[in-house]
Amino acid sequence: MMTSIYERDYWPTEEWKTASLEDVGMDPQKIENMKYMINSHYKNMTGLLVIRKGYIAYEKYFNGFSMHDTQHVASLTKSVISALIGIALDKGYIDSVDQKIVEFFPEAITPSSSMSLRCITIKHLLMMTAPFPWKHEPFDRLARQKNWVHYILKQLDNKLPLGKFQYSTAGTHLLSAILTATTGMSACAFANYHLFRHIGMKEIEDAYMKSFGMKDLFGDQLNGWVNDPQGITTGGWGLTTTVRDLARFGFLYLNHGKWDNKQIISDTWIRDSVAMNENKYGYLWWLIQLEDQVAYTAAGSGGNHIFCIPHQDLVVVMTSKTIQNPQERWPLLEQYILPAIID
Amino acid sequence: MKNIVIQGARLHNLKGIDISIPKNKLVVMTGVSGSGKSSLAFDIIFEEGRKQYLQSLGVFTALVEEDKFDHIAGISPTIAVQQNMIRQRNTRSTVGTKTNILKMMALLFAMKREISCSVCGTMLDSYFTCPQCEHVEESLPVGYFLYNNPNGMCIRCSGKGTYAEINLNTLIPDEHTTLKQVLHTVNPKPGYLKLFYKKFADYIDMPFTVIPDEVKLDILYGQYVESNSQHRSYCLHRILENRFVKDGDNSGGLFELSECTACQGFRIGEEARNVTLNGKHIGELASMTLTDLKHFIVNLLEQEDRQQQEMKETAKREYVMMQDILQKMNSLIKIRLGHLSLYRELPSLSGGELQRVFLHDHLESKMDGMIYILDEPTAGLHEREKLEVLQSIRHLQELGNTVIVVEHDKKTIEMADYIIEIGPKAGVEGGQVVYQGSVDGFMQSTHSISAPYFSGKTKITTRTNPSMVMTKHTPKLTISGANIHHLKHITASIPLGMLVGVTGVSGSGKSSLISNALVSLLHRHFHQQVDNETYAEDAFYKKQLDGKRNTVEAGALEGVTHISDYVEVSQVPIGRNKNSTILSYIGIWEKVRKLFAEQPEAKEQHLTAGHFSFNTKGACATCEGNGQEKQWLGGNYFIYSTCKDCHGKRYNDEVLSVTYKGKHIAHILDMTITEAITFFADHKAIIATLNILHSMGMGYMTLGQPTPTLSGGEAQRVKLAKELGKRRKEQTLYILDEPTVGLSLYDTAKLMSLLDELVVKGNSVIVIEHDTEVLSACDWLIELGPDGGAGGGEIIAEGTPDTLKDNPNSIIGRYLRLS
Structure with a gap:
């Protein structure tokens, strides 16, 4: 993959600057045409933000939302957890992605624990290749557990072979628990301290959980970042934030982890995170093979995305209300946003 | 209309026949294999009944592909119960799931139950707040009570209640055991052993316990791969699991099926196990026999009756649900299935039990005026079991339905109200109505080629050497200490150079003795010779082999030197690939x-x-x-x-x-x-193999017929023909599992003369069989029993058919034909 390093004339730590579509080399008419498509086929969309060359080139909100509203971004959260694992590695809290996960949960290992469980590494969880026994993992059942981490480890105590791509939200929760085990902080607090405040994202509160029903964990009234009964930040979902802050996170990746002369996440981590592979899934990032380039996206249920297209210096954020069977979002980029680039 | 009237039926080989089938009767449709009876019953009556019913519901079905007949009248909604629907191998399917009773029980649990506080264990009443610690329990949705639901299944065993795994303590007895020793203990085929040697060359002489975990994992459980159906790279687990699943061989205790320690075999998760009805959770109830469960529900209903005065609306719903469950349970008990539990896996049922579970659905149906078409419902059943199934079938007709049974069985024919024979022979020589009318008329029929066999006028086989008797000089194959499944450490002597029948009620251990114990011992004998030669220099390996031969549950085998080879012809369908012909x-x-x-x-x-x-x-x-x-x-x-x-x-x-x-x-x-x-x-x-097929009465089949469409019996005969077509040494032992299933007596006679020929040529033949005609023609019989399952597994009688007739211990004896 060609790596593009762009010079920035400002950093959106305090505020994003806006430019016209023409100024950033995009055709306004093509972008205008997209509106009809959104109105007819993407009715659950709440926000759309196009960042080109470091400037806001297009920003629209729908369904009564605005740039100040925070929204739950569902599984998009996973890519933030990925960044946090990278930072923990950079800072020496974690030795390597090849570390076995049982090292972090010695209490869960018994003489009868399976060989599979003993061999699962952080990398297996990052790449969704740990052997979970489900086709569709039951969230309701997870929510009812008194100790989520133990329940998830029990699922992995099986004889299945490692290496099969199997998307699992429970697996990412273990990563959050590993962050807490190694840093002594919740993933949310760790994110605030080592990531969000450095790139101008609003700090996020640990949610106050009165109970752990499906509504408390997945409902549309979420605030802050939810956690499990042990206070471990949910690793697979639960982050609530604004469209512009999501764009900051994507922009950090586009800039190889460097923000205003400060390396927030190592460049190596970001390269490893988005290196193309047969599953088209990196370290909790979905990978998109373009002709000779690779784009990547954080993705959450309903149509929440941070699309990063490095070779076009482009970040596109979309937020949505969660619905059943939403339209794929990538065609909007493929048919409208990417063809609008004229320089 | 009183009759189903079909005019000009000309599908496949049917020769434009006109036929009138009386309704609300038990009708048997018979004829030699390939005569066209299935075309008439399934392809015309069933297809047309289903199509017209769907059309009346407004479902579009107007895609007529074939010109099947001129006219049809008097048809009703039609249901077919075919053999291939019934023969199941899915162990996730149980009596509870098939009858839907488990789902109803789960609904009952979701509606009403006692729950214990998950914090302090106090039993809660109808409210979900613990009076002791004020913890609030949430009610559980129905899925939590079902082992096939991700919410409900025990995580450790995925709802199976058991799990099979490598016994690492046996495989790796101490910390000095090297990988090489481990591999030789497992004893894979030489080619695979070489692969292991190559792949793990660096570790081969290392003690297994000090090998890095990742490598251990790779050796034992493999890695995920796309390329094979098990999605597991070649590993010890695969070898041992294959042996276990295919041959019932636990490799001397290396691979064990054990009750799940997390759910104690109850299949469901902890959440549901905390919820009880009168002190029992759903897993406990589903493990009870249906008879015990019925008493349990009756008790519950009596409690409800007492509280009926203040019955709330929800309680009424529960009451109705329990009544429904009770009714279903009663109907199963009535057809003598009360000994089964809801968790009993369908593949473990005997043929007769399975047939009745399937018929049960229909037996309790409140609809009448339907047409049922049943495909050989007594196939694979012992004479004693047939009666129960036939009574159920009669009951189905008495409910006001038309029951058409496609069958070759004598008992069934004798019970029918009306007989139709299609024939006279197969293919182009068939396709006509040979007989229609009463049973008595059928037995007298001069046109029918099968009637003389039923009436006893023609014998099914005349043996070339009718007077073979086992003496102490007869070479024998003796299995001792056979202990697989329900076999009770038995010793069985099989005389060689003869036609030997092995019989017994379903589940009595016939297949365990022959298809599992004998075949795996023969397999070891004939294949280990090769292995022994290959690795003779390895003293350790030989020691392992000798040790294992004595520990296998299959038992020990003597007299194997009297045979030169063996061939097993099972009923397992051949290739599922539709392109296989x-x-x-x-x-x-x-x-x-x-x-x-x-x-x-x-x-x-x-x-x-x-x-x-x-x-x-x-x-x-x-x-x-x-x-x-x-x-x-x-x-x-x-x-x-x-x-x-x-x-x-x-x-x-x-x-x-x-x-x-x-x-x-x-x-x-x-x-x-x-x-x-x-x-x-x-x-x-x-034409060599084709000739053999022809002589087995299969000349009617087309060369391009896809193998998955063959019936179990046809598939077996094709397999047999293929084996017979191979040039073999003399003194080969042929083992056939129910070769007559699906055969008319006419075809059975052809098969028997073929088997007779094998014996004449100096070979030995073992048939696992229920058919009394075939058993009567055997030289020697071995009968297992007395009952199925745990009540069986012993040899109750052995001897010539004549001596069995006088043996009071024999169950089959009284059904054998006098010679």
Whole structure:
């Protein structure tokens, strides 16, 4: 993959600057045409933000939302957890992605624990290749557990072979628990301290959980970042934030982890995170093979995305209300946003 | 209308027949295999009954592919229960799931239950707040009570209640055991052993315990791979699991099936186990026998009755649900299934039990005026079990339905109200109504070729050497200490050079003794010789082998030197691949294609043998060689229509332009075996196996018939023909599992003369059989019993058919024909 390093004339730590579509080399008419498509086929969309060359080139909100509203971004959260694992590695809290996960949960290992469980590494969880026994993992059942981490480890105590791509939200929760085990902080607090405040994202509160029903964990009234009964930040979902802050996170990746002369996440981590592979899934990032380039996206249920297209210096954020069977979002980029680039 | 009237039925080989079938009667439709009875019963009556019913509901079905008949009248909604629907191997399917009672129980639990506080254990009443610690429990949705639901299944065993795994303590007895020793203990085939040696060369002499975990994992459980159906790279787990699943061989205790320690075998998760009804959780209830469960529910209902005064609306719903459960349970108990539990896996049921579980659904139906078509419902049943099934079938008719049974069984025929025989023979020689009328008339019929067998006028077989008796000089094969499944450490002596019948009620241990114990011991004997030679230099390996031979549950085998080889012909269906045909299965497809490639037209067009395959180069481009296109009609309804380009011929025009004796390759596939024998008369290699099939009464089958469409019995005979077609040493032991299933007595007679011929040539034959005609013709019988399951597993009688008749311990004896 060609790596593009762009010079920035400002950093959106305090505020994003806006430019016209023409100024950033995009055709306004093509972008205008997209509106009809959104109105007819993407009715659950709440926000759309196009960042080109470091400037806001297009920003629209729908369904009564605005740039100040925070929204739950569902599984998009996973890519933030990925960044946090990278930072923990950079800072020496974690030795390597090849570390076995049982090292972090010695209490869960018994003489009868399976060989599979003993061999699962952080990398297996990052790449969704740990052997979970489900086709569709039951969230309701997870929510009812008194100790989520133990329940998830029990699922992995099986004889299945490692290496099969199997998307699992429970697996990412273990990563959050590993962050807490190694840093002594919740993933949310760790994110605030080592990531969000450095790139101008609003700090996020640990949610106050009165109970752990499906509504408390997945409902549309979420605030802050939810956690499990042990206070471990949910690793697979639960982050609530604004469209512009999501764009900051994507922009950090586009800039190889460097923000205003400060390396927030190592460049190596970001390269490893988005290196193309047969599953088209990196370290909790979905990978998109373009002709000779690779784009990547954080993705959450309903149509929440941070699309990063490095070779076009482009970040596109979309937020949505969660619905059943939403339209794929990538065609909007493929048919409208990417063809609008004229320089 | 009082009758189902069909005029001009001409599907397949039916010769434009007119027939009138009385309604609300028990009708048996019989005839030799391939006579056309299934075409009439399933392809015309069932298809038409289903189609007209769907049309009346407004479902579009108007895709008539074939011109089947001129006129049909008096048809009703039709249900078919076919053998292939019943023979199940899915262990996730249980009596509870099949009858839906488990789902009803789960609903009952979701509605009403006692729950214990998950914090302090206090039992809660109808409210969910703990009076002790004020913890609030949430109610559990229905899925939590079902082991097949992700919410409900025990995480450790995925809802199976058991799990099979490598016994690491046996495999790796101490910390000095090296990988090499581990591999030799498992004893994979030499080729695979070499692969292990190569892949793990660095670790081969290392003690297993010090090998890095990742490598251990790779050796034991493998890695995920796309390329094979088990999605697991070659590893010890795969080897041991295969042996266990296919041969019932636990490799001397290396692979063990044990009760799940997390759920104690109750299949469901902890959440549901905390919820009880009168102190029992759903797993405990589903493990009870239906009879005990019925008493439990009756008790619950009595409690409800007492509280009826203040019954709330929810309680009423529970009451109705319990009544429904009770009713279903009663109907199962009535057909003598009260000993089963809801968790009993369907594949572990005997044939008779399975038939009754399937019929149960219909027996409790409140509808009448239906047409039921049953496919050999007594196949694989012991005489004693047949009666129970036949009573159920009679009951189905008495509910006001028309029951058409496609059957060869004498008992069934004797009980019928009306008999229809299609024939007289198979294929082109069949397709006519040979007889229709009463049972008495049938027995007297002079047109029928099967009636004389039923009435006893014609004997099923005349043995060439009728007076073979086992003496102390007769060479014998003796299995001792057989302990597989329910076998009770038994010793069985099988005389060689004879036709030996092994019988017993379903589940009595016939298959365990022969197909599992004997076959795995023979397998070890004949295959280990090879292994022993290969690794003779390795003293450790030999020691392991000798040790294991004594520990296997299969037992020990003596007298194996008297046979030169063995052949097992089971009823397991051959190839599930729809592109596999009889021709390819028996191994002559290649020869036929070569013959076509040698023709001048083929050479001109540079067509090779490969072009005459519809799977590859020669395929019609439109249907990719399928000959038909699949169309979805909604729901579970599919219709196949003939490819519009090749008209079902499967080939492209270029290939079809090549002919041999005026026929192109698609013509060949449409030929019957009988026709092909004449057509290929000059090619001995092609017709050798075809001749055997013909002599087994299978001349009616077409060469291109896909193997998955063969019935169990047909598949077995094709397998047998293939084995017989191979040149073998003398003194071969042939083992056949119920070879007569699906055979008319006429066809059975043909098969028997073939078996007789094998014995005459100095071979030995063992048949696992229920058919009394076949058993009566055997030289020696071994009967297992007395009951199925744990109540069986012993040899209750052995001897000649004549001595068994007088043996009070024998159950089959009284049914045997006097010689």
